[in-house]
Amino acid sequence: MAFDPFAEDPPARRGGHEIGQDLSLLSIDEIDERVGMLEREIARLKDARSGKQRSLDAASAFFNLGSA
Numbered sequence: 001m002a003f004d005p006f007a008e009d010p011p012a013r014r015g016g017h018e019i020g021q022d023l024s025l026l027s028i029d030e031i032d033e034r035v036g037m038l039e040r041e042i043a044r045l046k047d048a049r050s051g052k053q054r055s056l057d058a059a060s061a062f063f064n065l066g067s068a
Helices: 028-063
Strands: none
Touching: none
16 A cells, blocks of 8 residues: 555554653543553563562572572
8 A cells, every 4th residue: 555645644653652752742641541551561570570589489499599
């Protein structure tokens, strides 16, 4: 599909959020939506980290790692 310079529709926005992107064109609702999305992603990352830390702690205890 070729680019139509006379098209009435604005270009579609990409989904998601890019760190450092220009936020000046976003509405308050769009900013709130992104904040919520990023807060959910932070919670997901923290959960994944906790799970990995528990696995590491269990392995360390089993193999007595960290004790001389």
